[in-house]
Amino acid sequence: MVISTIGRRIRLGLIGGGPGSIIGETHRIAARLDGQYDIVAAALSSNPERARQAALDLGIDGERAYASWQQMLEAEAARADRIDAVAVMTPNDSHHAICMLALDLGFHVICDKPLANDLAQAREIAARAKAADAEFCVTYCYTGFPMVRQARDMVRAGALGEIRQVHLQYVQSYLAPHDLPAGWRTEAGRAGSSLVLMDIGTHAFHLGAFVTGLDVASLCADVGSAIPGRAVDDYVSALLRYENGARGSLWVTNAAAGSEHGLSFRIHGDKGGLEWHQEEPNRLIHRRQDAFEEIITRRLGPSTSEGAQRSTRIAIGHPEGYLEAFANLYTEFAQRVAGRIGGKPGDDRPTLFPGVSDGVKGLAFVAASVKSMATGGWQDVERA
Amino acid sequence: MVISTIGRRIRLGLIGGGPGSIIGETHRIAARLDGQYDIVAAALSSNPERARQAALDLGIDGERAYASWQQMLEAEAARADRIDAVAVMTPNDSHHAICMLALDLGFHVICDKPLANDLAQAREIAARAKAADAEFCVTYCYTGFPMVRQARDMVRAGALGEIRQVHLQYVQSYLAPHDLPAGWRTEAGRAGSSLVLMDIGTHAFHLGAFVTGLDVASLCADVGSAIPGRAVDDYVSALLRYENGARGSLWVTNAAAGSEHGLSFRIHGDKGGLEWHQEEPNRLIHRRQDAFEEIITRRLGPSTSEGAQRSTRIAIGHPEGYLEAFANLYTEFAQRVAGRIGGKPGDDRPTLFPGVSDGVKGLAFVAASVKSMATGGWQDVERA
Amino acid sequence: MVISTIGRRIRLGLIGGGPGSIIGETHRIAARLDGQYDIVAAALSSNPERARQAALDLGIDGERAYASWQQMLEAEAARADRIDAVAVMTPNDSHHAICMLALDLGFHVICDKPLANDLAQAREIAARAKAADAEFCVTYCYTGFPMVRQARDMVRAGALGEIRQVHLQYVQSYLAPHDLPAGWRTEAGRAGSSLVLMDIGTHAFHLGAFVTGLDVASLCADVGSAIPGRAVDDYVSALLRYENGARGSLWVTNAAAGSEHGLSFRIHGDKGGLEWHQEEPNRLIHRRQDAFEEIITRRLGPSTSEGAQRSTRIAIGHPEGYLEAFANLYTEFAQRVAGRIGGKPGDDRPTLFPGVSDGVKGLAFVAASVKSMATGGWQDVERA
Amino acid sequence: MVISTIGRRIRLGLIGGGPGSIIGETHRIAARLDGQYDIVAAALSSNPERARQAALDLGIDGERAYASWQQMLEAEAARADRIDAVAVMTPNDSHHAICMLALDLGFHVICDKPLANDLAQAREIAARAKAADAEFCVTYCYTGFPMVRQARDMVRAGALGEIRQVHLQYVQSYLAPHDLPAGWRTEAGRAGSSLVLMDIGTHAFHLGAFVTGLDVASLCADVGSAIPGRAVDDYVSALLRYENGARGSLWVTNAAAGSEHGLSFRIHGDKGGLEWHQEEPNRLIHRRQDAFEEIITRRLGPSTSEGAQRSTRIAIGHPEGYLEAFANLYTEFAQRVAGRIGGKPGDDRPTLFPGVSDGVKGLAFVAASVKSMATGGWQDVERA
Incomplete structure (x- = not known):
């Protein structure tokens, strides 16, 4: 659907969720499942070397296999084919800094829950998201x-x-x-x-x-x-x-x-x-x-x-599970982002994915x- | 078991649980199920005429189909073949008066829950039961x-x-x-x-x-x-x-x-x-x-x-239900009462039915x- | 209900189901549960002594604690207060002889399944039951x-x-x-x-x-x-x-x-x-x-x-189980027998218990x- | 895993499963879910125009959006970056022809069940697969x-x-x-x-x-x-x-x-x-x-x-369902194919996906x- 709207998939950058992370693989499966995203950039670990190697192991091009999230956000902001959105799956205490910079640089954001480490941080992110007019999803995935x-x-x-x-x-x-x-x-x-x-x-x-x-x-x-x-x-x-x-x-x-x-x-x-x-x-x-x-x-x-x-x-009785539920958030988010890119909503139905105010x-x-x-x-x- | 211990079944008098009462029929089934009781006396309603007719409909002899619980307790206390125990299934606000008199007259008591209408009443009943050295069961039936x-x-x-x-x-x-x-x-x-x-x-x-x-x-x-x-x-x-x-x-x-x-x-x-x-x-x-x-x-x-x-x-997979659970309280109570009558415990295993202190x-x-x-x-x- | 129709309970004699028999206790609970029967006679074992002792242990009067089913059927047939019905829970190979005699002597019959040991025997019992115009229940109890x-x-x-x-x-x-x-x-x-x-x-x-x-x-x-x-x-x-x-x-x-x-x-x-x-x-x-x-x-x-x-x-959510299901057959059978005794049906609803032709x-x-x-x-x- | 073994994903061509096909989307999700495949070619319908448009809608390059399965198999066989495997999800009566040609041209095959329209056809496919020494999966997906x-x-x-x-x-x-x-x-x-x-x-x-x-x-x-x-x-x-x-x-x-x-x-x-x-x-x-x-x-x-x-x-209690089960066949098949490409098995554990003899x-x-x-x-x- 995204392809037929804007002629390409949503370009996604990953922050966190490197080797051994269950939540990291969950986010990646969610992004792949419906074919709405190309995962083209990643900063997968706080350890620079592990971050780059893990990205290469995922098939990401070498120049977009970043050593840190700061590096990724700044480098991507400068590219013509820059990522449309970032997905944040780092420990809670880094969400605030990452989200604030990503929003400042004009990226849409998918952030794992909880949104931040305290209520004050969360409110700052919400205000920044509003100011940036960004799409923002908090992955309360069970919804x-x-x-x-x-x-x-x-x-x-x-x-x-x-x-x-x-x-x-x-x-x-x-x-x-x-x-x-x-x-x-x-x-x-x-x-x-x-x-x-x-x-x-x-x-x-x-x-x-x-x-x-x-x-x-x-x-x-x-x-x-x-x-x-x-x-x-x-x-x-x-x-x-x-x-x-x-x-x-x-x-x-x-x-x-x-x-x-x-x-x-x-x-x-x-x-x-x-x-x-x-x-x-x-x-x-x-x-x-x-x-x-x-x-x-x-x-x-x-x-x-x-x-x-x-x-x-x-x-007809074929069970779907947790990964499909998680993918439902990702896929709807992709449609919203495609609407922004294409200048019109990809979907005029009410949004169901949890937003920054839910965070x-x-x-x-x-x-x-x-x-x-x-x-x-x-x-x-x-x-x- | 009761028969082989004391040569007869436990003689039971019912108070409350007349026509249309679900809990009344439940108590009666519980008393009948294992064949440990003869239900020989009853005061089934606060309405004297309905009380007597309901008892006759249960097959109770006319002279023991009583018009009121007071009448039953006093008349039975005077009989040679007096009942061993009473089962109380009246509205909560009458439990205290009934139990106190029943204990005074030397009957063992099965009382529906809650034991009384307030904590003070409940404590009085407990003290009286202890003084009377009576068997006392409160029908928290789910146990x-x-x-x-x-x-x-x-x-x-x-x-x-x-x-x-x-x-x-x-x-x-x-x-x-x-x-x-x-x-x-x-x-x-x-x-x-x-x-x-x-x-x-x-x-x-x-x-x-x-x-x-x-x-x-x-x-x-x-x-x-x-x-x-x-x-x-x-x-x-x-x-x-x-x-x-x-x-x-x-x-x-x-x-x-x-x-x-x-x-x-x-x-x-x-x-x-x-x-x-x-x-x-x-x-x-x-x-x-x-x-x-x-x-x-x-x-x-x-x-x-x-x-x-x-x-x-x-x-082997044959389900038992609520009535059997209720009967388990009655049957164990019968064994305890038989032990009192026969001068030795019918059962030396720990008692499982809820007692007056649970009430x-x-x-x-x-x-x-x-x-x-x-x-x-x-x-x-x-x-x- | 039986009492209000004919002024007394149905008088039942038991054949088989002595000490240690699961099915024996099941039949007895089924007979007791709704208070429609008095179990007044029994021949509980093929061993005469065990048969009599087991009956006494159930609280049956000594003269009706029989040594054999033949003895019971003949003695009961001669009593003024004779049993109305017999319940048969012996091994399969004895059903035919017992049922044939019981029907000949005018008793209504509850027989455990299978009705007989082969199809020819079963057809003979069915023909005899029809000739005797007897009530007959085969305890396919799950119905x-x-x-x-x-x-x-x-x-x-x-x-x-x-x-x-x-x-x-x-x-x-x-x-x-x-x-x-x-x-x-x-x-x-x-x-x-x-x-x-x-x-x-x-x-x-x-x-x-x-x-x-x-x-x-x-x-x-x-x-x-x-x-x-x-x-x-x-x-x-x-x-x-x-x-x-x-x-x-x-x-x-x-x-x-x-x-x-x-x-x-x-x-x-x-x-x-x-x-x-x-x-x-x-x-x-x-x-x-x-x-x-x-x-x-x-x-x-x-x-x-x-x-x-x-x-x-x-x-209201209180489970009933196997014993209640079994009792449903017994209780409906009692109502049918009461109808025969009282000269009018105790119940004009269609019969639900399995009959001799189902056997x-x-x-x-x-x-x-x-x-x-x-x-x-x-x-x-x-x-x- | 495939990427770390052979440096790239398995290249897959799809046959059948065009617009409105439930099984088509199921195969595609199964191929995407674990990131082991690039879907690079497709012949999605027996109608040439629908086939090509559907492939474009999936994001497949125009030159590999084929009008028919024959065209796809022949064109791909001639490419340097030819597909490694084909996935067949057409009506049963075409499986035999498609599989035989695909095997002849050296492709590994994933074929929907049943393998063919009759036993003789199935045996021919099995013989051809053996002769071609191809990896072959029949999607009895519930395994x-x-x-x-x-x-x-x-x-x-x-x-x-x-x-x-x-x-x-x-x-x-x-x-x-x-x-x-x-x-x-x-x-x-x-x-x-x-x-x-x-x-x-x-x-x-x-x-x-x-x-x-x-x-x-x-x-x-x-x-x-x-x-x-x-x-x-x-x-x-x-x-x-x-x-x-x-x-x-x-x-x-x-x-x-x-x-x-x-x-x-x-x-x-x-x-x-x-x-x-x-x-x-x-x-x-x-x-x-x-x-x-x-x-x-x-x-x-x-x-x-x-x-x-x-x-x-x-x-930890997160349910996986039908799509993950289907993907398990695809992912293991990818590992087997990667082993062939890389000259060594990607995995020396016993194969679990159903093979051509199961078909x-x-x-x-x-x-x-x-x-x-x-x-x-x-x-x-x-x-x-």
């Missing part, structure tokens, strides 16, 4: 699943009635062993004020907002460590009040021994409820007060919503949770 | 499921390691319609201080304690109504701290449109976790940090725990939750 | 589940359109170990011509007929042993043609290592399909060609069928399967 | 799922003991409506002798062989139409005998109203069994005779097999099934 978008569309269409109750979970186990794994996440300060909140709490929080279309007004959180004697937070449970008066709760941890992924939502309105689990992403459970439960899938006969359909490549809201959630824990009571969540 | 007992036994045997996280849910829908159903539950004061807490919150709370063997030390609760403008509470979500430092949370509501039963627990310790859902009660999910997830069932080959085995009538703890949970809601912060839970 | 009856009602109401495809499974493991268990089932001739066909094949076969309302016209079967060198059959797979032209298949085995119960059906018609698994009996999967899949349960809001409703004791059809299935295996091709199934 | 490969590895490692029972299903609904969809599949002869056998029967059949490592020696099949009056086959059920004496059965249909995909296997050996459903592909159910059921997933802690690990991109076996299954239906009895399956 790319067709059934999550189906849920959002159903809520908007009133299928549940007024939203009354929201329950969010993200229950992982990678911090369940007593010995913390090495890496930047567990180094002091590099993952922001609270590991669990920054790392996966923001995913669960955004998922609730994405599906319901509602922001959280206030919350009361219990944040800390499930494993005694540990310096990093691995547990948060919170009571939530949404802006419309709906009540909610959230249980997020990286330290539940034996768990795998465990991201899920369960939302109830006046007429019924929806439940979704990331580990079985192609089934959306629709509980109805006046009819039997139905299982919504990406099938042929009955219609799924517009948002689900545009996020589906192949139906700011994630940091506001983190800040309110930390404050609630300190005071032992309810705290308002600041608006983006 | 009768074999897989719940399996979970408890696994926790005690250390299969999960130290307990770190507890999450409890009970998500029903019978109060989801805006118009409240008629009945004593929704009449002011008759269901105690908070409908949702008394009605189903105590079940979820006890389930967590039963399986973990831990009490909640403090909590922070959000109690109220999910349906605006309603006088009764239909929603509670709470943050929990257990006595060993474990963290927990709880989501309980009668007003989640489209839900059915939704009682579940998910508990994680150092080594793994257990998850159970009442709607599929014969499967216990055991997540293990160092092995694949296993599904524990009441099957032939591998061994379930002693608690699961004594709660199972038929294995007191339920009311302490209600009291702490109501207080937390009033103050907006954490509250200690009083000990039984 | 007692509410969701099985819901499926039958949906098919009859046309919810699936014309039935086109039927697939039946019953996949157990108790014969998976190489060493056969001791007992009458594995003694030559006592379980009829083929263990797997008689023991569980007839259950699966009847289930298909019960739900679809269709008989199998012809079949092609592969019968034998999955475990090499074994004298008894533990495996059958068959191709089926129903009388309306629908195609079907069946996989039944007692020797699939690691399985539990595994009885299921999946049936498709012009408009959709139904799938049910005995191990999760309270969920009926309804696949629809023009709508999303729905999960039918015994819930409050939407209506289940008449057959499901009359088979349900407690809804005959089961043996016709066995005969056709054995013949198909011998010839290596298709065989007609004889009609009842 | 690319990590949990399918896990199952195969477990069987080989003896985890189930000797294989005793196999049950295969593929239950779709796209032919459930009475009006057949237009397209080559329903045109006489174009899909081979039997639509259901060629279209999806071969998938199920190969899946059984892939996992068990066993071929079917003989079978007895019921092939026809579930929908009366239809000219094409939409139903097959078969009894199977494997070469080791194991028994099996198969139920495959495109006409089960309301179904989605429904491909599954359930396999039992002496020690336990495995069950897998394509619609939930990341869970492998392992039933064990001497332990509880376990659920095998692509998780971090316990080890999956080598075959599962090499087929997994991202674990031949699929047509032998079709032939035996059709013959069995004609004779009404058992037929041997010819060897590849």
Whole structure:
């Protein structure tokens, strides 16, 4: 689609995600999957030599296999065939500097979540993105699943009635062993004020907002460590009040021994409820007060919503997964960027990928949770 | 078993649970299922005529078809073939008076939950039961499921390691319609201080304690109504701290449109976790940090725990359900009573049915939750 | 209900099912559960002493604790308070003699499946039952589940359109170990011509007929042993043609290592399909060609069928299981017998429990399967 | 990996799969996903103009956007930068001609299933591939799922003991409506002798062989139409005998109203069994005779097999689906081709993608099934 609009693919530069990085390969697959991008430049590591070699191993031309992100952004800004966009998948504490420069130099940006290391940084990035009139995607990737978008569309269409109750979970186990794994996440300060909140709490929080279309007004959180004697937070449970008066709760941890992924939502309105689990992403459970439960899938006969359909490549019971969800963000972003390049929108449907203001809201959630824990009571969540 | 011990069945008198009462038929099935009881007396309604007719319809002899519970307790106390025990399934606000008199007259007691209408009443009953040296069962019936007992036994045997996280849910829908159903539950004061807490919150709370063997030390609760403008509470979500430092949370509501039963627990310790859902009660999910997830069932080959085995009538994949779980409480209670009658215990295994102190703890949970809601912060839970 | 019709419970005598018998306790629980029977007589074992002692242990009066079934049937026939019905749960090879005498002496009969040891015997029993104008139930117990009856009602109401495809499974493991268990089932001739066909094949076969309302016209079967060198059959797979032209298949085995119960059906018609698994009996999967899949349960809001409703004791998500399904046959049988005693039907709704002709059809299935295996091709199934 | 071995990506030419083709986009995503291929040439339609335009829309250079497959194969054979391999996704009746010419011209081949329109054609292709010493992949794509490969590895490692029972299903609904969809599949002869056998029967059949490592020696099949009056086959059920004496059965249909995909296997050996459903592909159910059921997933802690690990991109509970499974075939094929180009194997592990002899076996299954239906009895399956 991008090719038929502007005659070429979107040119993408990668920052971070070098050898051994799971999130790096995830971003690259997401960029390749629908054939909307050419990955033509990269600065894949903070180590200059590893950065260049890794880029060559990906098949990138030698002159665009950069030693650092600063070098890449400046060199690309000067090229006639300069990249259109950068994708940022470095540790959290570098997002701010990278995004600010990329925006200054006129690039569109895909940035991994969380947007920045604190709320103030996040707000600066948002202001700069607005000033630069750039396309900006924060990869809250779970919103790319067709059934999550189906849920959002159903809520908007009133299928549940007024939203009354929201329950969010993200229950992982990678911090369940007593010995913390090495890496930047567990180094002091590099993952922001609270590991669990920054790392996966923001995913669960955004998922609730994405599906319901509602922001959280206030919350009361219990944040800390499930494993005694540990310096990093691995547990948060919170009571939530949404802006419309709906009540909610959230249980997020990286330290539940034996768990795998465990991201899920369960939302109830006046007429019924929806439940979704990331580990079985192609089934959306629709509980109805006046009819039997139905299982919504990406099938042929009955219609799924517009948002689900545009996020589906192949139906009739062939499962799509996490990589396709991630690619849905990338592909829609490519279409938006192509619209900018071609002087007209590639797509006049509402944008579904999370934007920079969603990134700011994630940091506001983190800040309110930390404050609630300190005071032992309810705290308002600041608006983006 | 009771017959071979004392040469006859336990003689049971029923209080409450007349025509149209679901819980009444549940208690009666539980008493009949294993053939341990003769139901020989009843006061089934607060309406004298309906009480007598309903008893006759059950096949009870005319002279023991009583017009009121007071009449029944006094008349039975005077008989040579007096009943051994009473089963109380009246509205909450009458439990205290009935139990106190029954204990005074020397009967053993099975009382539906919650034990009483407030914590003070509950403590009085507990003190009287102790003074009377009576057998006393509070029908937190979900503890009768074999897989719940399996979970408890696994926790005690250390299969999960130290307990770190507890999450409890009970998500029903019978109060989801805006118009409240008629009945004593929704009449002011008759269901105690908070409908949702008394009605189903105590079940979820006890389930967590039963399986973990831990009490909640403090909590922070959000109690109220999910349906605006309603006088009764239909929603509670709470943050929990257990006595060993474990963290927990709880989501309980009668007003989640489209839900059915939704009682579940998910508990994680150092080594793994257990998850159970009442709607599929014969499967216990055991997540293990160092092995694949296993599904524990009441099957032939591998061994379930002693608690699961004594709660199972038929294995090899034949499902048992709610009525069998309820009957497990009744049958074990019969064995205890037979032990009293025969002068020796019918069973020297630890008692698994919930006792009067569990009933007191339920009311302490209600009291702490109501207080937390009033103050907006954490509250200690009083000990039984 | 029986009491209000005829002023007393149905008087039942038991034959077989003594100490250690799982099926014996199952029949007794089924008789007790709804309070429709008094178990007043029993001949529980082929060993006279064990028979009498076991009856006493059940609380049966000494004079009706019989040493043999012949003794019981004759003595009861002479009593003024004679039993109304007998329940037969002896090994297959004794069903014919017991049923014939019971019918001759004017008793109504509940007989465990299979009805007899071969088709000729089964036809004799059926003829005698007709001549005696007796109520007769064959305990194909899985037809007692509410969701099985819901499926039958949906098919009859046309919810699936014309039935086109039927697939039946019953996949157990108790014969998976190489060493056969001791007992009458594995003694030559006592379980009829083929263990797997008689023991569980007839259950699966009847289930298909019960739900679809269709008989199998012809079949092609592969019968034998999955475990090499074994004298008894533990495996059958068959191709089926129903009388309306629908195609079907069946996989039944007692020797699939690691399985539990595994009885299921999946049936498709012009408009959709139904799938049910005995191990999760309270969920009926309804696949629809023009709508999303729905999960039918015994819930409050939407209506289940008449057959499901009359088979349900407690809804709102409280699971009922195998024992309740078994009890549904007993309770309906009691109502029919009460109708005979009282001179008018206790219930004018269609009978749902399997009758003597269903028992005959089961043996016709066995005969056709054995013949198909011998010839290596298709065989007609004889009609009842 | 291919780049680091031979310094460039594999050059791929596409035949078929033009606009509107689901399978075409599936092949292209599979080629793009891991970045192992450059798609540099295409003949996407039998209509010359559509063929060229579709190639341009994919971003292929004008001179390699071919009007026909003959033109492409001949032109590419003459280029210095000729394609290394072709991917064939045309209707079944053209596979033979295309594959024969491609092999003659020295290209490696990826061919969609079934390999050809009949067994004789398939054998000719196999002989030609052997003569050409070409890499050849037949896209029985479901073998690319990590949990399918896990199952195969477990069987080989003896985890189930000797294989005793196999049950295969593929239950779709796209032919459930009475009006057949237009397209080559329903045109006489174009899909081979039997639509259901060629279209999806071969998938199920190969899946059984892939996992068990066993071929079917003989079978007895019921092939026809579930929908009366239809000219094409939409139903097959078969009894199977494997070469080791194991028994099996198969139920495959495109006409089960309301179904989605429904491909599954359930396999039992002496020690336990495995069950897998394509619609939930990341869970492998392992039933064990001497332990509880376990659920095998692509998780971090316990080890999956080598075959599962090499087929997994991202674990810890992030689902991968059909497109990743398809890509696993493509990526392994690329590594094999790179080994040929580089003069040494890119990978010395056993090949997992299905080869040309698997394609031949699929047509032998079709032939035996059709013959069995004609004779009404058992037929041997010819060897590849």
